[in-house]
Structures are given as C-alpha cells and as structure tokens.
Amino acid sequence: MNIEIIPVTVFQQNCSLIWDDEKNAAIIDPGGETEKLIQRVEALDLNLKVILLTHAHLDHVGAAMQLKDYFNVDIWGPQEEDQFLFESLPEQAERFGLPYIEAFLPDRWLYEGDVINIGDIQFDILHLPGHTPGHIGFIEQEKKASFTGDVLFQGGIGRTDFPRGNYEQLISSIREKLFKLSDDMIIIAGHGPYTTIGREKADNPFLK
Numbered sequence: 001m002n003i004e005i006i007p008v009t010v011f012q013q014n015c016s017l018i019w020d021d022e023k024n025a026a027i028i029d030p031g032g033e034t035e036k037l038i039q040r041v042e043a044l045d046l047n048l049k050v051i052l053l054t055h056a057h058l059d060h061v062g063a064a065m066q067l068k069d070y071f072n073v074d075i076w077g078p079q080e081e082d083q084f085l086f087e088s089l090p091e092q093a094e095r096f097g098l099p100y101i102e103a104f105l106p107d108r109w110l111y112e113g114d115v116i117n118i119g120d121i122q123f124d125i126l127h128l129p130g131h132t133p134g135h136i137g138f139i140e141q142e143k144k145a146s147f148t149g150d151v152l153f154q155g156g157i158g159r160t161d162f163p164r165g166n167y168e169q170l171i172s173s174i175r176e177k178l179f180k181l182s183d184d185m186i187i188i189a190g191h192g193p194y195t196t197i198g199r200e201k202a203d204n205p206f207l208k
C-alpha cells in the first residue's frame with residue numbers, strides 16, 4: 001500500500017490517497033480543495049476506485065461529491081448514525097466558515113466487521129463512536145496502517161463537544177478497540193502527525 005497525505009482546508013485535515021502497485025486507489029476523507037486532489041490523482045496516474053469517509057464532519061467530506069462526480073466513483077462510509085451530520089452539511093459550512101455545500105448521503109454505509117478491498121488493499125472496518133456516533137476506522141492489518149479520523153491523535157483525543165459527541169464512548173472506542181490493535185500499528189489521524197498505538201498507550205496524557 002502506497003500512502004500520500006494531503007492536508008486540506010484551513011483545518012489542515014489529513015486527506016489520504018492510498019493505492020496498490022497496480023495503481024488501484026482510494027481517497028480517504030477529502031475535506032476540501034477538490035482541484036488539488038484531482039491534480040494529485042491524475043499526476044500519479046491513479047485509477048480511483050472509491051471515496052472513503054471516516055465521519056461526516058465537513059472538513060472530512062467537503063470535496064467528496066465533486067470527486068464522485070468527476071471520477072464517477074461511489075462514496076463509502078461512515079456508519080449510518082452519522083446521517084444527521086450529512087443532512088446538516090449546509091449548517092456545518094456556516095458554523096465552520098467553510099464554503100457552502102449541499103447535503104448528500106454516501107452510496108454505502110459501513111459497519112463494524114465489514115471488510116472492503118481496493119485492488120490488493122484490504123481494510124477491516126471498526127466502529128469508533130464518540131467524536132461522532134457513526135465514526136469508523138479503516139484498519140489495514142498487513143502493512144499495519146490505520147486511518148482513524150478524529151478519534152486518536154498524537155498526544156490527544158477527538159473533541160466530544162460537537163452534536164451527539166460522547167466522551168465515554170470515545171474513550172471506550174480507543175481503549176476497547178484501537179488499543180486492541182498491535183503496538184506497531186500506525187495511526188494516520190485526521191489532523192497532525194501520525195503516531196502508533198504503542199506510543200499513545202505509553203504517552204497519551206488523556207489515556208493515563
């Protein structure tokens with residue numbers, strides 16, 4: 001699995017472009033800056049197969065519909081409990097001071113235990129509620145890289161003060177699910193530098 005992280009929006013959200021050796025690709029959490037993302041996909045000559053979303057906050061989904069239309073691909077994820085957030089995208093735009101966006105829904109919800117394939121790349125889906133109720137993570141066991149949005153950061157955890165955020169659920173998602181992954185699992189978070197499960201178990205001040 002090849003990975004390129006492309007920070008987008010004023011929130012410097014880590015949009016991730018991933019692809020296998022045959023150039024089968026997916027884009028995870030395209031939060032905005034559609035033109036920049038299209039240019040990278042085309043410069044790398046990738047065959048974009050699907051758009052994947054960890055949760056429905058605007059800075060993670062803002063470019064999804066434009067990319068779907070441009071590349072004629074489906075949008076998969078998150079879990080359906082984030083439906084209310086997709087429906088409130090116009091209000092999120094106002095609240096976060098981001099460009100206006102129409103409400104939309106993904107083509108497919110993803111659930112805990114689902115396994116999806118993009119060419120040679122396989123992701124296990126974990127449901128990681130707390131930051132949002134339908135938040136999911138994409139776990140790649142072989143190369144040990146996980147895309148987990150706004151759940152766990154290097155030295156931090158996701159905010160729970162947004163609509164239907166839940167602190168206890170967030171801590172439980174981290175302790176009962178992410179911390180069951182191997183210590184050398186790389187966590188590519190929605191914002192900031194990447195980290196590993198082992199490092200966060202040892203050092204994260206919110207999880208002592």
Ligand SMILES: [Zn+2]
Binds near residue numbers: 055060131150
């Ligand atoms: Zn978020």
